[in-house]
Amino acid sequence: MERVDVAIVGAGAAGLSLAHRLDRVLPHRSVVLVETPEAALRSPERTWCFWEEETGEWDAAVCHRWHALAVQGPDGTTWRSRIHPLVYKMIRSRDFEALVRGSLQRVRTLHWTVTDIVDGPGEAVLRLRGADGAQRELAAGLVFDSRPLVGLPAEGVTLLQHFRGWFVRTDRPRFDSSAAVLMDLRVPQPERGVAFGYLLPFDARTALVEYTEFTREVCSDAAYDAALRDYTENLLHLGVFTVTGVEQGVIPMTSAHLPERVGHRVFRIGTAGGATRPATGYTFAGVQRQTRRIAAALVAGRFPVGYSAYPARHRFFDAVLLRGLDEGVVDGAEFFATLFRSNPLPRLLRFLDGSSRPWEELAIGLGTPVADMSTALWRQVRAGRRVASSLLR
Numbered sequence: 020m021e022r023v024d025v026a027i028v029g030a031g032a033a034g035l036s037l038a039h040r041l042d043r044v045l046p047h048r049s050v051v052l053v054e055t056p057e058a059a060l061r062s063p064e065r066t067w068c069f070w071e072e073e074t075g076e077w078d079a080a081v082c083h084r085w086h087a088l089a090v091q092g093p094d095g096t097t098w099r100s101r102i103h104p105l106v107y108k109m110i111r112s113r114d115f116e117a118l119v120r121g122s123l124q125r126v127r128t129l130h131w132t133v134t135d136i137v138d139g140p141g142e143a144v145l146r147l148r149g150a151d152g153a154q155r156e157l158a159a160g161l162v163f164d165s166r167p168l169v170g171l172p173a174e175g176v177t178l179l180q181h182f183r184g185w186f187v188r189t190d191r192p193r194f195d196s197s198a199a200v201l202m203d204l205r206v207p208q209p210e211r212g213v214a215f216g217y218l219l220p221f222d223a224r225t226a227l228v229e230y231t232e233f234t235r236e237v238c239s240d241a242a243y244d245a246a247l248r249d250y251t252e253n254l255l256h257l258g259v260f261t262v263t264g265v266e267q268g269v270i271p272m273t274s275a276h277l278p279e280r281v282g283h284r285v286f287r288i289g290t291a292g293g294a295t296r297p298a299t300g301y302t303f304a305g306v307q308r309q310t311r312r313i314a315a316a317l318v319a320g321r322f323p324v325g326y327s328a329y330p331a332r333h334r335f336f337d338a339v340l341l342r343g344l345d346e347g348v349v350d351g352a353e354f355f356a357t358l359f360r361s362n363p364l365p366r367l368l369r370f371l372d373g374s375s376r377p378w379e380e381l382a383i384g385l386g387t388p389v390a391d392m393s394t395a396l397w398r399q400v401r402a403g404r405r406v407a408s409s410l411l412r
């Protein structure tokens with residue numbers, strides 16, 4: 020059986036980011052990236068947006084940048100702001116993959132499906148299936164697994180961020196491409212959770228227009244299309260346009276604890292390892308923090324523990340919000356409108372990245388509908404106590 024020092028499972032955002040870093044910092048270690056050749060298991064192409072300073076390590080793959088962001092409240096009030104020194108950037112997953120693969124010098128890619136990982140005290144064994152059905156095994160000193168989790172966690176609250184977007188081209192100039200609209204809360208709202216439009220204008224005539232919900236159940240394709248038709252016609256007034264592409268996805272937003280280390284030798288990364296911010300679904304920047312910390316630990320000869328993408332107090336804040344949305348005690352549209360109305364955007368963006376200071380977090384907390392959030396907080400604490408007492412029984 021072949022043995023390697025490190026096996027990275029899955030070549031998505033997390034697997035590629037980690038491969039890129041380990042390729043540079045562990046020149047004398049054997050590292051492999053194991054990616055499934057099976058189309059049914061592969062993650063479809065997508066775009067990733069995130070914010071960071073003007074210059075960043077993935078700039079060669081960035082296809083669009085916005086220096087201002089906007090939010091529209093349920094009544095149509097718009098809050099728009101420059102986000103200097105930050106920039107909102109978009110990367111297409113295929114460009115990211117090409118950039119990383121082009122830079123790898125030592126990491127090898129194996130095109131096999133991981134069917135099982137058997138953990139052990141000294142090494143873990145990956146069971147692999149080839150495209151032709153052949154079986155083999157690979158031993159690894161450390162495994163970083165980014166395969167999507169099967170099923171949703173039973174504990175805590177899990178909402179789905181589910182969406183469908185159209186890449187559109189209009190017959191006349193319709194967009195202000197200087198700002199991306201993070202949330203357009205004028206769309207009809209569900210009873211529990213929140214729905215909003217998301218608008219990424221590339222120039223005056225082309226944009227990605229998405230309809231998104233944070234709710235428990237995904238919609239049918241027909242329902243997404245109906246919502247998008249309503250949004251583009253009655254709220255954006257796009258007139259005549261052509262749909263040139265479609266992007267669709269589901270991102271689990273959970274308050275459940277997703278452990279990073281799941282065995283002696285096995286660790287999770289990416290969405291499976293808690294890199295998704297529970298309250299927003301943003302993951303790409305969290306993946307970068309996670310994989311940077313893992314690479315630093317390995318260089319220092321340490322086991323990579325404590326590489327969480329978000330501080331515990333932020334995860335608690337998100338858990339309260341998810342509970343409030345799920346139990347219908349927080350009006351989602353009102354919550355997000357109040358949040359953006361009461362806080363400068365750069366402060367909120369720092370908070371969502373886990374880098375805000377405690378006084379900023381206090382200001383953010385006070386700039387939410389406090390009565391609703393207090394009820395949600397109380398329910399979250401009560402639910403936590405129920406779990407604790409059932410564990411002690």
Ligand SMILES: Cc1cc2nc3c(=O)[nH]c(=O)nc-3n(C[C@H](O)[C@H](O)[C@H](O)COP(=O)(O)OP(=O)(O)OC[C@H]3O[C@@H](n4cnc5c(N)ncnc54)[C@H](O)[C@@H]3O)c2cc1C
Nearest residue numbers: 029030031032033055061062068133268289290301302303
């Ligand atoms: C359509 C869409 C748009 C998104 N947009 C944004 C955004 O704008 N900003 C943001 O921050 N986040 C966004 N997200 C959320 C998040 O960034 C992505 O889901 C991101 O791809 C998660 O990275 P990952 O590495 O955890 O998982 P993935 O990128 O899904 O990677 C998992 C990898 O594992 C491989 N794999 C699966 N099974 C096996 C197996 N058995 N053996 C071997 N390999 C396997 C898959 O082929 C894939 O390469 C978006 C998500 C979706 C779905």
